[in-house]
């Protein structure tokens with residue numbers, strides 16, 4: 132068996148100017164410094180991917196308040212609704228009310244998920260600036276999620292993307308089941324690379340690679356990334372991990388090695404897809420932010436406010452947050468700077 136030399140545990144370096152500021156921040160040496168510092172873009176999916184899986188209808192004002200709290204915590208990209216068929220996902224049937232009643236914070240992006248032209252036309256009336264389209268990486272999931280084949284789905288999404296590009300609306304693409312499908316099993320990275328290329332050819336500015344059922348590992352992420360960076364540059368990619376097997380953060384670390392600049396996550400680890408058997412919540416945003424502080428990556432997110440947002444929605448859903456960081460912080464750390472120091476501790 133040919134085993135490649137493990138890159139981890141990394142050698143830790145401590146950055147000079149941050150030492151002077153009193154904050155000890157460490158960066159694994161083999162993460163490209165230009166990509167690790169100063170920023171990594173967080174794309175929050177809790178209000179959409181998170182809530183779509185909840186069986187009890189979440190009232191519109193609660194959804195909106197969650198989005199407001201996320202923006203107040205400093206999250207700059209908040210996927211806020213979807214315009215899918217209410218016959219398929221009733222939870223998302225109030226997309227119009229959500230988008231029309233949101234108080235938008237300047238500098239915050241509020242994309243919405245669109246399955247077809249019908250959904251696009253409805254969303255367009257809500258003053259949207261960005262949409263996300265979502266072909267599947269596997270036939271089995273495409274049939275369950277979109278009621279059509281992968282190729283038919285791509286044709287549908289091209290119609291949507293063409294119209295959005297004409298209207299000056301940004302288009303983001305997702306590919307789902309990139310590391311495995313609940314119906315078809317393992318998926319070839321070459322298939323995912325081909326769909327990714329197709330999404331870029333439709334005008335997507337970014338493609339998010341979705342491990343919809345959370346079966347990926349750092350090893351399978353590396354294999355996938357090698358194939359994908361052969362067809363595009365890492366700065367145009369996002370990673371979207373469900374945390375079913377607890378691999379979300381180690382998967383992300385594998386992605387960071389390739390220079391990934393955007394990560395999807397969900398407040399309180401909410402999430403899952405009603406049509407993906409076995410899918411659980413996404414990588415929790417609180418866990419992601421804590422992890423990134425430890426790497427010295429600037430997120431511009433206030434972890435205390437983020438934890439509050441997570442507790443707000445968890446309390447409403449009457450279940451504990453699935454974020455370990457949210458649970459662990461308890462009420463002990465109310466000061467954002469103290470939390471950063473703890474996450475980044477080197478002494």
Ligand SMILES: CC(C)(COP(=O)([O-])OP(=O)([O-])OC[C@H]1O[C@@H](n2cnc3c(N)ncnc32)[C@H](O)[C@@H]1OP(=O)([O-])[O-])[C@@H](O)C(=O)NCCC(=O)NCCSC(=O)C[C@@](C)(O)CC(=O)[O-]
Nearest residue numbers: 214215216219246249250265276277278305307341343404
């Ligand atoms: C694509 C369809 C619509 C096909 O569904 P279909 O049943 O084949 O579509 P249809 O055209 O036959 O329409 C059926 C009915 O829905 C209506 N309809 C049709 N479209 C819309 C629309 N946009 N808005 C409102 N209504 C709509 C349409 O008008 C009709 O109503 P009727 O005539 O029976 O009264 C359906 O399969 C669908 O909505 N699928 C979306 C499922 C979904 O939301 N899944 C979760 C999101 S994907 C995900 O979570 C993965 C991701 C992105 O996060 C990545 C990852 O995690 O890895």
